[in-house]
Amino acid sequence: MFKKATFFLSGILIFLFFNLNAQTLEGGFGLGVSQYKGDLNPNFNPLVSRPGGHVMFRYNLSNAISLKGQTSFMLLAGHDGLSNNAANKARDMSFEGRIWDYHFDVEYNFLNFRSSGTIYKSSWTPFLQLGFGNYQMQHFKIDIAGFNYPLPVLKAHHQALNYGFGIKKQISSNWNINFTFSSKYLFNLESGDKLDNLYYVSDPLSVTGYNPAIASLLPPNNHTADQYFYTGVTLSYVLIGIKCPNPRR
Known part of the structure; x- marks a missing residue:
């Protein structure tokens, strides 16, 4: 995982440095919180933030x-007890x-x-973002x-569409x-819903292998694929590209 992320960001940096021509390059870091929405918490709930x-x-x-590359690490959690659904509360599952x-x-x-040298300069802006990546x-x-129920660490990587909005301030x-x-938006339905x-299956035991004594508690699962969100x-820091002097001046 670390090698893939390193190669990904290194490739971006190499491309940017070799194409830096009176443009700006930024590097930064930050903190944030993640939120989960899925079978345990069908509605967005800030109480499950991590x-x-x-x-x-x-x-x-x-x-x-702007073009942006980002690597994030986040904790994620869900809890039936925080759901508005009575069936979820009865199941009382968490992860x-x-x-x-x-x-x-x-x-x-x-x-x-x-901007510089223009009448309509702005020191802040709202923005939209759209991209593609792995998780x-x-x-x-x-x-x-x-x-x-302890689980083995899964090493599979899956694709996701990343979209959102924000505000930049100088x-x-x-x-x-x-x-x-x-x-x-998680592309693979099976992995993206897990x-x-x-x-969602008609027979949860065929997939989960959980104790039959609690099987009746398993299905308030819905057809909607799971999602996660990140607020950061x-x-x-902005590096200003070196401008070549104009030989005619």
Whole structure:
């Protein structure tokens, strides 16, 4: 996992440095929180938030368009007891795990952010982002009605569409601060619906192998694939590209 993420970000950096021409390159890091929505918590619930952190590199093609690569590590959790569904509360299942996530995004700035030599300069802007990447979910605890079921660490990587919005703010000539909310669309239905190690089937025991004594508690599972979200704050440093002098001056 670490090798893939390293190669991914290294490739981006090499491309950016060799193509840096009067443009700007940013590097930054930040902290955030993750949220889970799925079979245990069908509705978005901030009470299941868990901490996370990330490293980001951004290449600003223009004042409007940026390319960004980001690697994130976050904890993830779900709990039937926090659901609005009575069947979920009766089942009383919970899970905890962690996610490694890395993706490449295109960002669109709505305002003329960090421009120079123009009347319409803006020191902040809202933006949209859309990208593609991989994630790896690793469960380390599943608890059902007081029974703990340790699981082996899964090393499979899955693809996800990353989309979201945020705000960028210039705080000095070289420093920016960013707030971003992003959501993941998980492409593989089977793996994408198993962030909580459950997905919709008529016979849960055929998939989960759980104790038959608690099988009746398993199905409030829904047809909707699981999702996870990440809300983060990033502090980034801007490197200003070297402009070649104009020989005619």
